[in-house]
Amino acid sequence: MRVKFFLLGLFLSVADASNAFEKTTIRIGVQAFGTLEWELQVLKTDPILNNAEFDVQVTSLANAEAGKIALQSGSVDMIVSDWIWVSSIRASAGDLTFYPYSNTSGALVVPKNSAIQSIADLKGKRLGIAGGELDKNWLLLQALSQKSSLNLNESVEKTFAAPPLLNEQIKQDRLDAVLTYWHFAARLEAQGYRQILDGSQILQGLDVKRNVPSLGYVFKQAWGQAHKVALNNFFKATKQAKSQICSQDAVWQSIVPLTHVDDAQTLALLRQRYCQGGVDNWGNAEQQAADDIYQLLRSVSQNKLTGNAEHIHAGTFWVEN
Numbered sequence: 001m002r003v004k005f006f007l008l009g010l011f012l013s014v015a016d017a018s019n020a021f022e023k024t025t026i027r028i029g030v031q032a033f034g035t036l037e038w039e040l041q042v043l044k045t046d047p048i049l050n051n052a053e054f055d056v057q058v059t060s061l062a063n064a065e066a067g068k069i070a071l072q073s074g075s076v077d078m079i080v081s082d083w084i085w086v087s088s089i090r091a092s093a094g095d096l097t098f099y100p101y102s103n104t105s106g107a108l109v110v111p112k113n114s115a116i117q118s119i120a121d122l123k124g125k126r127l128g129i130a131g132g133e134l135d136k137n138w139l140l141l142q143a144l145s146q147k148s149s150l151n152l153n154e155s156v157e158k159t160f161a162a163p164p165l166l167n168e169q170i171k172q173d174r175l176d177a178v179l180t181y182w183h184f185a186a187r188l189e190a191q192g193y194r195q196i197l198d199g200s201q202i203l204q205g206l207d208v209k210r211n212v213p214s215l216g217y218v219f220k221q222a223w224g225q226a227h228k229v230a231l232n233n234f235f236k237a238t239k240q241a242k243s244q245i246c247s248q249d250a251v252w253q254s255i256v257p258l259t260h261v262d263d264a265q266t267l268a269l270l271r272q273r274y275c276q277g278g279v280d281n282w283g284n285a286e287q288q289a290a291d292d293i294y295q296l297l298r299s300v301s302q303n304k305l306t307g308n309a310e311h312i313h314a315g316t317f318w319v320e321n
Helices: 002-020 036-045 064-073 083-091 136-146 163-171 182-190 199-205 221-226 228-247 249-259 264-276 284-300
Strands: 024-031 054-061 078-082 096-102 107-110 126-130 157-161 177-180 194-198 215-220
Touching: 024 036, 024 064, 024 228, 036 054, 036 228, 036 249, 054 064, 054 228, 064 078, 064 215, 078 083, 078 096, 083 096, 083 215, 083 284, 096 221, 107 182, 126 163, 136 177, 136 199, 136 284, 157 163, 163 177, 163 182, 177 182, 182 194, 182 264, 194 199, 215 221, 221 228, 228 249, 228 264, 249 264
Parallel strands: 024 054, 024 078, 126 157, 126 177
Antiparallel strands: 078 215, 096 215, 107 177, 107 194
C-alpha cells in the first residue's frame, strides 16, 4: 500500500512539474505580406529560438482594422499596431499596452527626373497619400510644411488611396508624388523613383531628435502581466530573428518567398529598409519624444486622431520588468 501511495505521489509530482513548464501559447494576428511574418518564420525554423518557453499560434488578418477587432474581442492575444491607437483605447478605460517593433516609417517619393526637390516644391502638385486624411505621415508632413508657412493641405491636389493603387497611378503619370508606406516606397525606388524624405527625416525637421517607433506589439496589459516571462522571451527571440535576417544571407534567402518579390534590386531595398527599422533604444527619452509627436499630431488633426487627451495616456507603453 505504501508503495502504491509513493508511486501515486511521484506521478503527481511529475505531472505538476510538466504543467509548470508547459509553454505559453501566444496567439498573434498577422496581416498578409507584413514583415512580422518574416520573423515568425525564423522563430519556427530556428532550432534554438524554437525551444523558447512559448509557442506561437498565427491568425491571418485581412487588414489593420480586423486586427484591432480580433484583439479587443479576445480572438488573438497580440497584434502589431501603433501607440496612438493604444493611448486612445486606454483613455476609454481599455487596458491595451504597446512594446516597440519597428522604427521604419513611410516616405515621400517622386519620379527620378521630377523637379520636386523639397516639400515647398509640392505646391500645386498632385500628391497621392496612403492611409487617409488621418495618416500619421501625412499629418506630420503638414506640420513640417507649416514651419515654412505653407499650408500643404490646401496647396496640393490630394488623392487618398491604398498603396498599391498609388504606385500604379504615379507610374501612369497621374500623380506627381506619393507619400506611402516604406515597403511600397522601396518598390518604387527599385524602379528608379527618388525618395525626397522619409518619416525619420520629417521628425528631425520637426525637432524630434529621437527615433520613435511608430509600430509595436499591442496586447492587453492584464494578459501581459499573467504571461510576463513568456512575453519577454518572445520579445528577445523576435529581436534575434530580426538580427539573423539582417546579418545572415542564408536566413534572408529563406524569407524571400514571403516577400512575393523576384527582382533583386527590390529585394535588396526591402531588406535594407527593414533592417534600418531596428529599435536600438527605448526608454524615457524616446517615450518623451513620443509625447512630443503626440502633441504635433493632436494639433494638426485638431484632436481627430488623438482624441481630447492632452498627453499619451499612462500605461500606453509596456514596462518589461
